[in-house]
Amino acid sequence: MTIQPAASPVAYRGRFAPSPTGPLHFGSLVAALGSYLDARANGGQWLLRIEDVDEPRTVPGAADGIRRTLEAFGFEWDGDVVVQSERIDRYHAGLVRLQLDGLVYPCACSRSEIAAATQIVAVDSGLVYPGTCRCGLGAGKAARAWRLRVPDREFSFVDRVQGRARQNLEREVGDFILLRADGQYAYQLAVVVDDAAQDINSVVRGVDLIDSTARQIWLQECLGLPTPSYAHLPVVVNAAGEKLSKQTLAVAVAPADGSAILARAMAFLGHTVPAEIQDLPVADFWRWAIADWSITRVPRVRAIFPGGDALSL
Ligand code: GLU
Numbered sequence: 001m002t003i004q005p006a007a008s009p010v011a012y013r014g015r016f017a018p019s020p021t022g023p024l025h026f027g028s029l030v031a032a033l034g035s036y037l038d039a040r041a042n043g044g045q046w047l048l049r050i051e052d053v054d055e056p057r058t059v060p061g062a063a064d065g066i067r068r069t070l071e072a073f074g075f076e077w078d079g080d081v082v083v084q085s086e087r088i089d090r091y092h093a094g095l096v097r098l099q100l101d102g103l104v105y106p107c108a109c110s111r112s113e114i115a116a117a118t119q120i121v122a123v124d125s126g127l128v129y130p131g132t133c134r135c136g137l138g139a140g141k142a143a144r145a146w147r148l149r150v151p152d153r154e155f156s157f158v159d160r161v162q163g164r165a166r167q168n169l170e171r172e173v174g175d176f177i178l179l180r181a182d183g184q185y186a187y188q189l190a191v192v193v194d195d196a197a198q199d200i201n202s203v204v205r206g207v208d209l210i211d212s213t214a215r216q217i218w219l220q221e222c223l224g225l226p227t228p229s230y231a232h233l234p235v236v237v238n239a240a241g242e243k244l245s246k247q248t249l250a251v252a253v254a255p256a257d258g259s260a261i262l263a264r265a266m267a268f269l270g271h272t273v274p275a276e277i278q279d280l281p282v283a284d285f286w287r288w289a290i291a292d293w294s295i296t297r298v299p300r301v302r303a304i305f306p307g308g309d310a311l312s313l
Pocket of ligand 1: 016017018019051191204205206209
């Protein structure tokens, strides 16, 4: 199956979908800036969605902090901010539909049972689920989670930055979880339901999520939803090669740094930023950046260490 990049400039609808697991850091600023500029340069809309569906990872106050930081940097989103924790009924409805269609099944396996049953490591460093519960639960076993059946088929799409990407879901991922043992809906289900509900037709995000894209395309197919175009941006790594995140103790970006830090994010995405741009008020930065943006300049790599000096990574 081949998905062509599409989205006519007029109808472009993009989004930024941060998980509120900590403050906005340079890595998330890059994703916000790339998705924002691509939307605005295409005359499109840009929506903000808070992905707090994973309750245990959600940090109280982080969503507000991210919203305020984006605002202070001059990002302007269209419409109301969508908050995933307020939309659980939608994810439930999606799962029920898949249950009625016989596309999902309950799974009783614990992590250690899966580890014992397979040695194959999945693309995202988990284990390829060996399908233990595909044909029913073992005697005396209780359902812990719900999994989506995946086909032995290669999913292929043309990423606007990374080029053609391919993944065989059965061999490289296995049947994957939509409702977790702890009662939380999985990111894969929430993101597919919400991208469709918000009519998103252009997804621009970090390349760490490219290995989730085939899963999302398959879920869209199962739920009868359209597939957006995808562009996966390089991610920022620290000196140890780790993606910036709360776990790697990435520091918050400071809106007081204004255009200077926005200019660094833009340079990170392959654009040459004239020195004088860094001293402009952010409104002037955005005017320049929207006119200058071209996604064709974004480097086709997975990770970049940006030098670190003034960023205090
Ligand atoms: N919430 C995800 C994150 O912060 C991004 C999801 C997406 O863009 O699809 O990593």
